Amino acid sequence: MQFRDELPASCPPDTSREIGDEIVAYRLLKGNAPTDDDFLSQRKLQPKKSWPNITECEARGLSIYLAISDAKKNLALPKFRKGTVCRVRLSKGFGHIEKTFGGSHHTWWPFAECDILEACTVEAP
Amino acid sequence: MKTVFFKSTLFYYDGPQVIEAEDAIGGHYIGVLVETEDGSDRFLIAGVSTKRLRRFKVGSLDLRSLFLYLDEPSWFLGDVLPGGRIELEEQTVKLTETEFLPGDGFFLHATPSESEIALREARLRRNLCFEVSIEPHEAHQEHKVRSKTLVGLLGHWQAFMKHAYEKAYSLSGRKNKPEPEQYAFDVVVPAAPGSFRIVMEASLVPDFFATGNLFQAFELIDRLFDNVDDSEKTAATVREFKGHLAGSYLRLLRFLSKHDTGLKYSWALPEFQAPVSRAIGRNEASPILRLLEKSRSLVVEETELVGTLKLGSDDGKTWRLIGDDQKEYRGTVKKGGPPLDARLGQRYVFKVREEIESTDMEGEETIKRFLLSYRPA
Numbered sequence: 229m230q231f232r233d234e235l236p237a238s239c240p241p242d243t244s245r246e247i248g249d250e251i252v253a254y255r256l257l258k259g260n261a262p263t264d265d266d267f268l269s270q271r272k273l274q275p276k277k278s279w280p281n282i283t284e285c286e287a288r289g290l291s292i293y294l295a296i297s298d299a300k301k302n303l304a305l306p307k308f309r310k311g312t313v314c315r316v317r318l319s320k321g322f323g324h325i326e327k328t329f330g331g332s333h334h335t336w337w338p339f340a341e342c343d344i345l346e347a348c349t350v351e352a353p
Numbered sequence: 354m355k356t357v358f359f360k361s362t363l364f365y366y367d368g369p370q371v372i373e374a375e376d377a378i379g380g381h382y383i384g385v386l387v388e389t390e391d392g393s394d395r396f397l398i399a400g401v402s403t404k405r406l407r408r409f410k411v412g413s414l415d416l417r418s419l420f421l422y423l424d425e426p427s428w429f430l431g432d433v434l435p436g437g438r439i440e441l442e443e444q445t446v447k448l449t450e451t452e453f454l455p456g457d458g459f460f461l462h463a464t465p466s467e468s469e470i471a472l473r474e475a476r477l478r479r480n481l482c483f484e485v486s487i488e489p490h491e492a493h494q495e496h497k498v499r500s501k502t503l504v505g506l507l508g509h510w511q512a513f514m515k516h517a518y519e520k521a522y523s524l525s526g527r528k529n530k531p532e533p534e535q536y537a538f539d540v541v542v543p544a545a546p547g548s549f550r551i552v553m554e555a556s557l558v559p560d561f562f563a564t565g566n567l568f569q570a571f572e573l574i575d576r577l578f579d580n581v582d583d584s585e586k587t588a589a590t591v592r593e594f595k596g597h598l599a600g601s602y603l604r605l606l607r608f609l610s611k612h613d614t615g616l617k618y619s620w621a622l623p624e625f626q627a628p629v630s631r632a633i634g635r636n637e638a639s640p641i642l643r644l645l646e647k648s649r650s651l652v653v654e655e656t657e658l659v660g661t662l663k664l665g666s667d668d669g670k671t672w673r674l675i676g677d678d679q680k681e682y683r684g685t686v687k688k689g690g691p692p693l694d695a696r697l698g699q700r701y702v703f704k705v706r707e708e709i710e711s712t713d714m715e716g717e718e719t720i721k722r723f724l725l726s727y728r729p730a
Contacts, residue, residue, distance in 0.1 A: 256366070269367075270368045273389065274393075276392055277393070277394070279369060279433070280437050281361070282362070282365075290367065291365070295583060298582070301459060302366055302370075303456065304416070304455050304457060304458050304459035305366075305371075305385065305386070305416075305455055306386070306388075306452065306453050306455055307386050307388065307389075309452070329365045330364075330461075330632075331582050332582060333365070
C-alpha cells in the first residue's frame with residue numbers, strides 16, 4: 229500500500245509496526261473541528277525546512293499520543309492554545325506506527341487510502 | 354543582533370516544540386514554538402539560569418513559570434536556521450501582553466537519557482555497562498547530591514538488579530540460585546560531569562552465559578519502566594512478575610518518592626548500535642505505588658532451598674539450614690505449617706515462602722522465611 233507522504237528509503241523503519249487491531253490514539257487539532265490541515269506532516273507544511281536532529285522519516289510522519297493526558301497537556305503550548313484533542317481510531321489499513329520520543333508519543337505514517345477525518349472524534353474539553 | 358545556538362529538542366510534537374539553546378559563553382536559553390508562518394518557525398526565546406533550566410528538565414517547574422519569572426527581563430523571537438544558528442530579535446513589548454506565553458501545567462515528561470556514555474564505556478571495556486542518574490530534592494537548589502542519597506540509590510538498584518537476574522536465571526530453566534558475582538556491577542565513572550550520573554560495568558569477565566542472563570535481566574527491568582506514564586499498565590506488569598523482583602521495584606519507587614526524584618538509566622553491550630534507555634519521572638512513581646502498596650501477597654516469593662539441617666527448636670517452629678551454596682538460611686514454620694521433625698545433619702529440600710521485610714538505607718534486605726513443606730534431598 230502507498231503512504232500519504234512520499235517516504236524516503238527504509239521509512240517507516242523496520243522497528244515500526246503495521247497497525248492491525250484497533251488502537252485508540254489522540255491528535256491535536258488547531259481549531260474545534262478536524263480538517264485535512266490537521267493531518268499534514270511537517271514536511272508537507274514546510275517543504276524546505278530542516279530541523280536539527282530530526283530525520284526526514286520523522287518529518288514525514290504525524291505525531292500522535294496513546295494517552296489522552298499527554299495530548300491534553302499540549303493544549304498549554306502556544307501553538308495549540310486555541311485547539312482541541314481528537315480521538316482517532318486507528319485500525320488495519322491505517323498505516324504504521326512506532327513509539328518515538330517520550331511519554332506515549334508515537335510517530336504515525338498513514339496509508340494514502342485511509343479516511344482519517346472519518347476516524348476522528350473531537351474530545352470534550 | 355544576538356546569536357545563540359540550538360542545543361537540543363526538549364519536547365517534540367510534529368517538530369520541535371520546546372528547545373534548549375546556548376550562547377557563545379555557555380549561557381542557557383529556552384525556546385517554545387509560538388507560530389509557523391511562510392515555512393518558518395518562530396520561537397519565543399529567553400535566557401534562563403542553570404538551576405531553573407534543570408528544574409524544568411526534571412519536571413519540577415512548568416514552562417509558563419519558566420517564562421513568567423525570567424532572571425533577565427529581555428525576551429526574543431527567532432527561528433532555528435540551518436546549522437543550528439538562531440538570530441534573536443529582541444522584543445520591546447511585555448511578554449505578558451502577548452499571546453506567546455504557554456498556559457498552565459506544561460511539565461516535561463521524564464525522558465530517557467540521550468547520553469551515549471553507557472555505549473561508549475561498553476565498547477571501551479568490551480563489557481555490559483549501564484549508567485543511572487537521579488535528580489533528588491537537594492539538587493533542585495544547588496548542583497549537589499548527598500552521599501547518603503547516592504548510597505541509597507546504589508543499594509536499591511543493586512537489590513533490584515539481583516532479583517531481575519535471579520528471575521531471568523529461573524526463567525531460563527535453572528533451579529539453583531545464581532552466584533552473586535554474576536549480577537554484581539562495579540562503579541567505573543563515579544560522577545560523570547554535568548549530572549548526577551553513575552556508570553557501572555558488569556563485575557564478571559564476560560562470557561556468553563553470564564552476558565546472556567544479564568541481557569535478559571535488563572529486558573525484565575526495561576519492561577517495568579516501559580509504561581511508567583500509565584500506572585495501570587505498569588501495575589499489571591508488576592503483578593505479572595510478582596515476588597522479589599516486584600518487591601525490589603516497589604522499594605526502589607519508594608526510595609525515589611521519598612527523595613523527590615525521578616530516575617534515568619541506559620545500558621549497552623559493546624555490539625549495540627545505540628544504548629537502551631528508560632526513565633521514570635518524579636511524579637510517576639507515586640501513582641504506581643498507590644495501586645500496589647497494599648498488595649502484600651505480591652511481594653512474596655516461594656522458592657526451594659537445598660541443604661543440611663543444622664538447628665531446629667524443641668517446639669519445631671524454627672530452623673537453620675546450611676545451603677549447598679554454603680549460605681545459612683534461617684526461618685520459622687508458618688502457623689498451620691508442617692511439624693518440623695526432620696533430622697539434624699541430614700540434607701533436605703525445603704520449600705519456603707520468602708517475604709522481604711524491609712530494606713535499610715543502603716538497600717540491604719531483611720528476609721523472613723516460612724517453611725511450607727520439606728522432603729529428603
